[in-house]
Amino acid sequence: MRYISFGPSGTKVSEVILGTMRIANKTPDEVAELIQTALDCGINAVDTAPIYGPSESIIGEAFASAPGLRDRVWLQTKLGIQPHPQVKSNYFDFSYEHIMESVDNSLRALKTDHVDSLLLHRPDALMEPDEIARAFDELKVAGKVIDFGVSNQNPAMMSRLANHLNVPITANQVQISAAFTPMFDSFFNVNMEVDASAMRDGGILEYGAENDMAIQAWSVLQHGYFGGVFLGDPNYAGLNAALERIAAEHDSTPTAVAINWVLRYPAKMQAIVGTTRPERVRMSAAACDWEMTREEWYEIYISAGNRLP
Numbered sequence: 001m002r003y004i005s006f007g008p009s010g011t012k013v014s015e016v017i018l019g020t021m022r023i024a025n026k027t028p029d030e031v032a033e034l035i036q037t038a039l040d041c042g043i044n045a046v047d048t049a050p051i052y053g054p055s056e057s058i059i060g061e062a063f064a065s066a067p068g069l070r071d072r073v074w075l076q077t078k079l080g081i082q083p084h085p086q087v088k089s090n091y092f093d094f095s096y097e098h099i100m101e102s103v104d105n106s107l108r109a110l111k112t113d114h115v116d117s118l119l120l121h122r123p124d125a126l127m128e129p130d131e132i133a134r135a136f137d138e139l140k141v142a143g144k145v146i147d148f149g150v151s152n153q154n155p156a157m158m159s160r161l162a163n164h165l166n167v168p169i170t171a172n173q174v175q176i177s178a179a180f181t182p183m184f185d186s187f188f189n190v191n192m193e194v195d196a197s198a199m200r201d202g203g204i205l206e207y208g209a210e211n212d213m214a215i216q217a218w219s220v221l222q223h224g225y226f227g228g229v230f231l232g233d234p235n236y237a238g239l240n241a242a243l244e245r246i247a248a249e250h251d252s253t254p255t256a257v258a259i260n261w262v263l264r265y266p267a268k269m270q271a272i273v274g275t276t277r278p279e280r281v282r283m284s285a286a287a288c289d290w291e292m293t294r295e296e297w298y299e300i301y302i303s304a305g306n307r308l309p
């Protein structure tokens, strides 16, 4: 496993993070086993969120059932996505009151006195940076949160927020996979008259790298927006063939190669893996076994159906 130095404290956090969005049907014992497997492979980080149904409380039960487990894990949660009471949709809330209440609820569910990292989950159009700053300051002083970050935010949003915060934005969690590459597409096709040229994100990767942020990729094995796993999908035959070829060359697996691809961008990259199976956690951890060559990285990008100028 490889580790990044996270936030001002420089905590060593693994490049592969165990995501827990899909554990609703798992028992606390099964989740304790999943976390223990991750730790055995060197994955010391767990990501959750209140919007992932019972995820936080199952993790809390898992911690309660396995003494000492919590202390061995770098724990991250998020806040701000709320089910709307009137319309069939979520909405977003970064108000001071919601931030404070959500963190207390998370700590109670997780059966812990602090989280190592707290992310603002999806941008709230009505966010007032001074309110967020006040909440973060109080959470920091109270020892409830060590580091703070964002998710799904573009550089303009982060830059505005950073101007008001007294703590650095240590991470941005965004969607990236070998079959979900809008950030790379606009990079390669800069200033060209093709759709791939459209920059939809404002330079998230560049901003993250320049500002020493962790860039946490979510859905590293999915295509589209929760479109499904591309591994073994005949619609991604070229991509799968490339992943299999490279895997065979390194005595690895397509899963590990696909995650390795995400981690190869030269920044503080992390890949959040959403599997609920211990054997796939082991496979995912092997993503860090070697650093992908440029030729391998570009082979995967091109084989996914992308064209370079």
Ligand SMILES: NC(=O)c1ccc[n+]([C@@H]2O[C@H](COP(=O)([O-])OP(=O)(O)OC[C@H]3O[C@@H](n4cnc5c(N)ncnc54)[C@H](OP(=O)(O)O)[C@@H]3O)[C@@H](O)[C@H]2O)c1
Residues within 6 Å of the ligand: 018, 019, 020, 021, 022, 047, 048, 121, 151, 152, 173, 174, 217, 218, 219, 220, 221, 222, 229, 231, 255, 272, 273, 274, 275, 276, 277, 280
């Ligand atoms: N910030 C955000 O907005 C945001 C959004 C979405 C997710 N996230 C975070 O990112 C984490 C990962 O997201 P994700 O779950 O979508 O990621 P993912 O790792 O791309 O997908 C996990 C899913 O793929 C399946 N899978 C894994 N390996 C497979 C393989 N080799 N063959 C076939 N299926 C395979 C898993 O099934 P098995 O369980 O059966 O292995 C699971 O259903 C989440 O847990 C959450 O922490 C954040």
